[in-house]
Amino acid sequence: MSDAEEQQSPLDPMSARPLYVQLADVIAEKIASGELVPDRPIPSEHHLADAYGVARLTARRAAQELRERGLIVTVRGKGSFVAEQPPTGAPEQDKPTG
Amino acid sequence: MSDAEEQQSPLDPMSARPLYVQLADVIAEKIASGELVPDRPIPSEHHLADAYGVARLTARRAAQELRERGLIVTVRGKGSFVAEQPPTGAPEQDKPTG
DNA sequence: TCAGATTTGTTCGTATGTATT
């Protein structure tokens, strides 16, 4: 395993849903499943872009989606962190937990 | 005067606020002052970009800002229109007036 | 304090797709 770890991307460019929505959904599931936990940074935009074969701007849009859903909190220069209190139904904007 | 009429842009690239926020604010004032009225399309992204010397994406971000503020309603293939009922304090998402 | 690496934020350019007229 010395190669670039190019696993199967769960993203489909042909899908009707935008790539950034698909990527946001993938990350959202990782949060829901506990693979990504609160107080821990999620992979950086650059890492996400590289891992899923998308542009950095697309990864940023995905992060923006998760931000709007209240799933993550982004801090400039540090990264995006899983929100400690995920919304139960009605997403609230802003309001960082920390 | 056959050139591009580069008037004084009220936008300052040196300002701490992003260009798209500044542009959104400029348009918001035009709406508040009545210069842009409901049921009438605001200048297109291309026009705004050309008029204020910014990129299309920046003009698009400004429009997105106004959309989030509930000041305009964007219809794909038609344009962005001034909302008939501007928010009084709490911006509501979605819900086009028509 | 400074320099470098990392990460997010903003901006510009360009291309393709979709929807309306």
Next chain:
DNA sequence: CAATACATACGAACAAATCTG
């Protein structure tokens, strides 16, 4: 089909904030 206009997507660059050495 053509023109107009928004949506999405990729690439590139610089700025600002954070952290480490």
